[in-house]
Amino acid sequence: MDRAASSDESLNVLARQVSEHAEALVEVWSEAARAADPRLSSLQLQALLITHRCPGINLTGMAERVGAAPPTVSRLCDRLEAAGLLMRHRATTNRREIGLTLTARGREMLDALSERRFRAIRGVLQHVPAAQREALVAGLRSFTDATGAVDATDMGR
Template sequence: MDRAGRSEVPADDASREVAEAAEALVDCWTRAGRDIPPGLSALQVRALIAVRRCPGVNLSRLAEQVGASVPAASRLCDRLEAAGLLRRFRAFADRREVGLSLTARGDEALTSLAARRAADLCEVLSWMAVEDRRSLVTGLLAFTRAVDAGAPGHRRLGGAD
């Protein structure tokens, strides 16, 4: 049985099916980013999204969220800052701590990326039956809630606590 008391599809069987479907979704999702200036990598996009979700996040927390070491996250932020997408500032509570925030250009890049992703997803979703779309949305929302409620390593920065 699963945590909700249901015994329909074993989690390991479902995980294989979800992994296959996720590959198609990730392919559609990342394809949109290839056409968005300044040609951001997937890791750069993840970092910008994490900073947007949690403005003022410190470098250590960002590194944790993107799965990088602190030095690697610092270099990532160097590149994003040089591109004019991110800015660093001294935290008010602890002047030794560095906070991160998006610049207007960084926010615009994410907004443009989100619009492109939405358009790409809409095109694919239009090929699905209405009931299949509803089921997909319901399932993805349940998945998001499970991620946000799960182990700390799986929680999204700025997600529900």
Template sequence: MDRAGPSEDPLHDLSVQVSEAAEAVVAAWSQASHVASPRLSALQWEALLATRRRPNINLTGLADEVGAAPPAVSRLCDRLEAAGLLRREPGRTSRREIGLVLTVAGHELIDALLGRRYALFADVLSRMPSAERTRLLTGLLAFSKAAQLAETDRERD
């Protein structure tokens, strides 16, 4: 990304630098999914992860988790179900509610993708000095915490 030069706002300049540096992290993050079968969109991946975190989540809850409209999530679940990665089950608290559960194949796909992602990150991290790895982790944890606080603030507004 070409920048016009330093701005009057040091935080803006830092955000540009962090964004540019993060491109390598994002590239390594997504590279693992390029060899997945079936290929998953980012939204499908998020839906599978949300379903793993919250077994028996309903469609409305999943729509909230992934930030999509319920009809779109319903179609997304149709595709994941057709691929054998997800199944719909009667809800635990209401017979009218449908819960979403990963299949064995869904769990195996997530495990395989995460395993490839961890291996790619380990390869890159092995090329960094130990002290820089520690600083990277410290910074990413702080960034993650700040992002969660920002999300909480947005939800309150």
């Protein structure tokens, strides 16, 4: 086996291991979201998180980010607005454009979710040896940094 094939195989093994072990982290992370009040779908939660990161985002921008059609996103925002989590407003730069922002209740809900996730992860980390905690953070930091180098269309291939 040549060096390139060996490198590809090593990367395949590593990717499989990361995928398998990441499931536990994703499960802890997701379990905290399932306890959210009000209970939100993953798409609703994603929309709130995007609005938090990009206050004033318009419906078209939201549709692109969540990968849904604008009418679907409009209905999604209707439900979030009815729940008191999201607010629509006319954009200052273009009167025809509708911007989205979180309400105080929406921010409180996301803060509570963040705190639940923090406590859940902390609870698991208590059972990880200290030296491995540092290695975990270093590995996750490297993974996060590398995601910036990957084109979104390449993720999932």
